[in-house]
Amino acid sequence: MKQVGIFGKRKSGKSALMYALTKQKIIQDAAFSAMEISGITRVMLVDTVGVDVEGSTAEESAQSVEVALMLITDDSFELELAWISKLRKAGSSIIVVISQADKFPDGGQALAAAVREVSGLKTFCVSSQTGAGVIELDEEINRLLGSRD
C-alpha cells in the first residue's frame, strides 16, 4: 500500500492534519455512489514523531513514503529544509504545508511564499481546525500518487 508521511516539528499539527485528511476522505467517499468504490485508492497515512526529536520515527518513514507532507508553522524552517533534501534523496514527492494557517493574519500566505522561494516546492496553507485548504491538499496528494503509478 502506498504511504503518505506527515513530517514536522513537535506540535506542528501532524496528528490533527492526519485526522482532518481522514475525515475528508470519509466525507468524500460517502458522497460518491457505490460505483466509485472500485476507483478508491488505498493509502496509508503515516504520522511521525517530530523531526526535532532525536532518533525520531520520521527517519524510518522518510525511507518508505511515496508522498511526504512537510509541515511548517513559523519562519525558522532550516530543519524542515534539511529534511526536505533528505526526503528528496529518498525519492519521495514532497508537499510543503503551512500548518495551523488560521493562526496567521494572512492565512500563512507570506510564509508560504518564503518557503516556496527557497525550496521551489508547492506549498499549501492548511488549517485542521477550520478545514481551510484540506480539500486542496487532498487533491494534490492524490494527483502526486497518481503520477507515481
Ligand SMILES: Nc1nc2c(ncn2[C@@H]2O[C@H](COP(=O)(O)OP(=O)(O)OP(=O)(O)O)[C@@H](O)[C@H]2O)c(=O)[nH]1
Ligand atoms: N489553531 C490551530 N491549532 C491547531 C491546528 N492543528 C493543531 N492544532 C493544535 O496544536 C497542538 C498540536 O497539535 P497536534 O496535532 O497534536 O501536533 P503534533 O505535531 O501531532 O504534535 P506531537 O505529536 O506532539 O509532535 C494541539 O493543541 C492542537 O489542538 C490548527 O490547524 N489550528
Ligand SMILES: [Mg+2]
Ligand atoms: Mg502527534
